[in-house]
Structure formats: structure tokens, C-alpha cells
Amino acid sequence: MKIAVPLALTLALAGIAWAGIQLLGLYGLFGIVVPYVALASFVVGFVYRLVKWGRSAVPFRIPTTCGQQKSLPWVKQNKIENPASTAGVVGRMLMEVLFFRSLFRNTKTEKHGANLGVGSAKWLWFGALVFHWSMLVVVLRHLRFFLEPVPAPLAALEGFDSLLQVGLPVLYITDLTIVCALTFLFVRRVVLPRVRSLSLPNDFFPLFLLLGVVAAGVAMRYFVRVDVEAVKEMAMGLVTLHPVVVDGVGTIFYVHLFLACALVAYFPWSKLMHAGGVVLSPTRNMANNSRSVRHVNPWSRDLPVHTYAEYEEEFKDKMVKVGLPLDAE
């Protein structure tokens, strides 16, 4: 169920795009309306989620400290893993966002009879890193459809990505790596009993969507050629707010576009928002300096306490007996 439903949903989405173009010829809908709607959903949703999180208070400084604190001058502080300053926090966050620092710590706990052991488990980190970096490069590469002229850095990136060229058309390294990484992430969810037991349909759906987008993209790049010039014209139309539908762009392009739109529209309403959430995570984005700089809780309020006077009142006879000084006369 948890695999079948999201898979069916993804295939259905692809089918809708195919049917909409191939059978109904709804070019305007799929080439213009859907992309704008998806973009709107993405922007509105992203902002909405961030604002919603942002409106929750951060009452306490609760960084998870993963290294030596700043204390005595001769004790070497770990400024990244246990930051005491904003610069340290930025460093820590960059390590998390760019290199998945915490995931890099991953290990595998192994139980052999009466003993526990710790094994290396860097594959998840590696697979996740490969996927996210590939995704970034792929997205950046796509910017050439939306920019005229194509900026030099983008062209350079593309050149770099196609270093492994074997024949024609140009083979992008990231096309290869993103497929491998997504496949890995999918397979581990199915094969590892623990992860399988944790996974929900909403964990598989984004994987299938991504695989679908990539598959359609790869297909039209290497197998079912589409008119790239026409695609660019459509893309430029979208960004310049003069959308056009250009004839002769294959159906496969619309499948690719529609799945991508589904992904973009779905993004902010799903677990994919971890992308925005990670930078707000209080255990990672706060400095461990709450002993030297007071942190204020916005909803703090006075609460009843059992005062010393009440305590003394209750125990005064006993206190006098053992010679404890009293405040009250």
C-alpha cells in the first residue's frame, strides 16, 4: 500500500499530462496555466510554512552541543560543533546545509549476542549528498532556459557537468548521479527493515515524483529528442510574463513539465520542507551562550513559588534547634 499508492499517483499524473496533450491538446493548460499555478503554490506555500514556523516562539536556547563548550581560556573550544557566537552558528549551519555534517556521523549499531558494536554507515550520507548536489546542479543547469543570454558561470557549470562526454548528445554527470542516488534512496527504504517500517506513502511519493521528472527529462534528452529552441521560447515566455505555446514540442516534454510542476506545487506542503526547516531548527541554529548572554522567553510569566518565608515558617522550630539563623523575628 505505502508503495503502490504513491506509485500509482505518480503514474496517474504522468498519464494526465500525456492524455491532456496527446488526446485533448490542452497545450495552454499544461504549458502555461499549470506552471504558474505550481509556482504560486510553491511561493505561497513556502512563505506560509516559514511564517507559520516563525510565529512559534523560541523560548529557550537549546542547541545540541556536539563539542567542547567555551569556558576557560586555555580549554580549546569547538567553535563549529558548539558555537558560542553567531559566526560559529553560521559555520555550523553551512556545514549542515552544504555537507550534511550530522548525517555524516551516522553509524550502524550491531548486536552480536551479548555485545554491541558500531559499524560504519556512511552510505546514507553519501547517497543523500549526491542526490542533493546533483539536484542543485540540475536545477542550475535548467536556468539556461530562463535566461537570455546564458550567463558565463552557468555555461561553465554545464561544461563541467559534461566532462565525461561519451558521444552525442552531451552526457551530463548529474543526470547519471541523480538517477543512481534516487534509486539508492528508494531501494534502502524498501530493503532495510527498519527504514521500511518507518516509511510512509508520503516518503515514497516525492521519490517517485523526482524519479518521474528525471526519467522524462533524461528520455527527452537522450532518446526522444524535443525541440530545445522551442522549449526555451516557452520558458522565456513564462518568465517574461508573455507566455506562449510553441508547436512541435513533444508530449514527453509536457510530461516532464507537469511532473516537475506537481513536485514544485507539492513541495511546501510536504516533508520536502525540511529544506526550509533545517535553518530554523533551534538545536542547530542557536549559540550555546545562554550562561553569558541572557535569552528572553517572550511568553514568560510569573508563577507561584514556595518562598523562603513560607519554608522558614514551616520549619522554624526545627531550624532554631539546630542553630540556623531565622529571617523572621
Next chain:
Amino acid sequence: MAKLLKQDELLDFSLDATSADWRHAPVEFKEGMYCHGAKPKNLEVVGLPNGHDWSPTDDDWHLPEGWKDIVLNGMEDLMKKYRSFKLYMDVCVRCGACADKCHFYQGTGDPRNMPVARAELLRSVYRRYFTTSGKMFGELVGARDLTEDVIKEWYYYFFQCTECRRCSVFCPYGIDQAEITIMGRELLNLLGLNTEWIAGPVANCYMKGNHVGLEPQTIMSNIEFLMDDLEDITGKRITPSFNRKGAEILFVVPSGDLYAEPGTFTFMGYMLLFEQLGLDYTLSTYASEGGNFGFFTTNDMAKRLNAKMYAEAKRLGVKWILGGECGHMWRLVNQYMDTWNGPADFLEVPVSPITGTRFENAASTKMVHITEFTADLLYHDKIKVDPSRNDHLVVTYHDSCNTSRAMGLLEEPRYIINKVCNHFHEMPEETIREKTLCCGSGSGLNAGENMELRMRGGFPRANAVRHVRDKYGVNVLANICALDRASFPALMDYWVPGTKVMGVHELVGNALVLDGEKERTLDLRLEELPKKPAPASTGDAGVEAAAGADAEGVGSDA
């Protein structure tokens, strides 16, 4: 206390065959794995709501009228108050990195003890009532209805989490199961559901100043006994002051150090140190608890118990506060106290009267950790120590969860241990510092009736101790946490018998050379110090040395 299983029975589980149906399996209360329910009187004392008579094994928990709304409104309220809660309900991708990092999972194999799964117990309810997809698609997106069985499951599993934060170290988004457990317990407390082992100490602490309910005269007589022992050991009479106005420093310890072995030995270590320094300090019978079981009920309760420290510091007119060895006490001092009950503008930035070191890292809370204080003394050679007095001890060091993952106090205790002991060996890297493994009894789980749970939760830690015992002959598990001192003896007896549990300042007390003390023949446990080959007589030891019992020689008072 329930009868404990044999080790091999207890370890008869696998970490690789995780059943896929944990989301649907009904919760089963296994004896030895849960604590008794809180008695209403202890909740009423502190004004916690809906106290009632119930037992976890009852079919009907007699939840208060409208309990569902209470919980859901509570969730909504907590999500507004805590970004951590709201965010951690949303951003988990179930990658599984945390799954096998939890000591309770490692010791039970119970899938619901995977941190992510424990979080899902709450997340599933969140989805059902607070997300559109959950409202529309229900189970398909991992949402489920809030039922009495869910409440029971929360009770069982949120008290199988020690809020140790180890999962949070490995999570790519820093999702902290401790935060989720804390919220889960807040919600349970709205329904009057807590454990008696937590509620009792909270009530005690509120009324009497400490968890065990020691009254002022009892605290003083307990300490008197300890000072008698110290007199036997050193020949010096130490007379600490209590509730003394105008002292420079208020010294606050976890109350476990006041009455129960082996914490009392740690306390004796503090006293010897302060005596040697001539420190101008006082103890308080009112603020006689550094620990805070209130933190295991609700945030408000924790704040109310914590308030005593600053209030007493202000009343006594001290300049700053020094804190003893305790884990969650220090999480709270480091991350909560100033926010709760500050600003402590009636205190001064702590300065060591011995070295002149200004503790800038405590400039706002005005509270210094005893290992920071002592490490500073040793660094500046202000105390004389004879590490050979600890030569019969082969020491390893356990980082307590809170001081490592909610503070980063890693090097100070090690620096001290290396100065006062000659035989120190670390446990494997994956089990210390920020990756330290919990004692299995933290966050109020150190009761008697849940002993099997404690032995299971502490198994990974014990396993690492056993490793260094076999490799280096380690016989001492040093620590800076009162809960460790309370819980490790039972854990060691079960898994690694013969291992002693010692606070770092017990080791300090053993090694510390006092002015005018007699030749030591006993350690702080009143056990004979090992005999050493007598050095060529230095003349000053006289009759005692001639008796040949131990002839320390090194650093004698001459």
C-alpha cells in the same frame, strides 16, 4: 521490585528484524518496564491538574472529562510556545539515521523506541488534527485518531525516553526527541498522568527544598556524619556553614550527594577542597536541590522549582553560585535558568577567589560548574594533589548526557581526572563525549519498579564499560552526575560487577593534599589505601609511618 531477567534472556532480541506493524500493534504494559502512576496528593501540592487514582495496568485510566480537547488544545498551545515542537512535527523525513542511536532501542529492540518512531506516536496525532492532508487522508499519510490507547502508548513510551538528546546529534535537522518527549509529558500532565517517582520528588522539592524531602535539621545531621568520616580520614574537622548571610559563594548540589552513597563521597570531596582553599561559601537548606524533577513534568513546574536558587542567593547576599556535579541540573542551569528566573543582576560575574579567574562564560547566570572551578585551580597549580592515592583505581569516564549534549562540558572533568589519577582510560569513541550513551535512568526513570527497563536502557553504556574493563582492567566508572551515581551501581552490579561508581570530586578528595592533615590510610569510602613500598623515611611521618600501614610520603604536610 520486579524480578529481573537473566542477562541472556534480557538480550534475546534482534535489532535487524524490525516488525513493520508497530504503528498498529496495541501497547502492552510489561512489568519492569514502566513506573507507578502519580498519586493525586503529590500533584495537588504543586497545583498540577487532574490528579486521580489510577494505575497504568488499569483498563480504564479515568481520564478527566473532555480529555481529548484538553490534549488537542494543549498541543496547539505548545506549538505556539515552542518552535522546536512545531518544526519537529513537520520536518522529519524518516531517513532512519536516529533509529539505532537510542540506548532504549539498543537495549530492547522495541521498534517504538526508535526515536523517530517515538516521535511518530505524537506526530500521527498532530497530522490527524492539525494538517490538511491528515484530516483528508488519515492513515494513508500516517495520521491516526487520538484514543485512550494512544494516551497509554504515550505514557509507556515517553517514560522510556531519558531525554538524553543522543538522537539529535545524528539527525540531519537536529530533531531532538527530548523536546518531543518533553512535550508528550506536558500533555500527559494535563491529564494528571505522571509517574509517582517523579511526582513525589517534585512535591518534596517544592515544599522542602529537595527531592527526598530532607528537612533542614536532617540535611545538617547527614553532613555532620560525613564530616565525622572526613575527620577520621584526614584528622581535620570541617564545619560547613548553612544559610549564612554574607558568604561569597552559595554552593548548590544535587540532593543525592547529601544522603546516598556514592554521592556522599563526592560531597566529601567538595568539602575537602573548599576546606583546603578556605573558601567563603555556604550551603542552603532551602535551596538544597540542584536537580529538578519538575523538568520531567512541565516547563512551568521546572521553573518554579528552579526559582529557589536565585531567590536564596539574593536573600543570603552572596556574590555568585557554584554548582555541584549533576547532569540535568546543569542542562537547566546552562539553557534555562537565566531565562526562567533571571536576570541575576543582584549577583556578580563569578571570579575565583583563589586564582582570580573571571568566569566570562557564566557572566549572566553567575553560576559556575564545580569542574570548571577545580580545573582552573589545577591549571594554576593552586592545590596540591597526590594522584598515587588513586593508584588502586583504574578509571574510565562517563560523560553524562546533559553536560555533554546540552552544554559541552567535555574537557574540564577529563583535565581533573588526569591530574588526580594515574590510570585513566577512555571508553570507545562512539560512546563518549557528544556520542555518550545514557545511564538508562535519566529524566526521572531511576525508580525500582522499572528495573528491567533501566537494565536494558543502560546496557549499551555497560557494554562499553565492560569493554574497557576487559581491555584495561577498569574498575571505576567516574562521572559528574547525581543520577549516574544513583543508578550506575545497580547497572554495574547487573552487567559489569565489581565496577565502582565515583563522582569526579571523590577522586579529587582522595588525591587532595590538605594542610595539616594526618597521613592518609583511608580513602573517602573509609577503605584502606593500597600499601606502597615505603620511601626512605622523610622523618616527619614519625610513628604513623613506622606503623607501615601506607607510608604515603608524597606531598605530606611537612
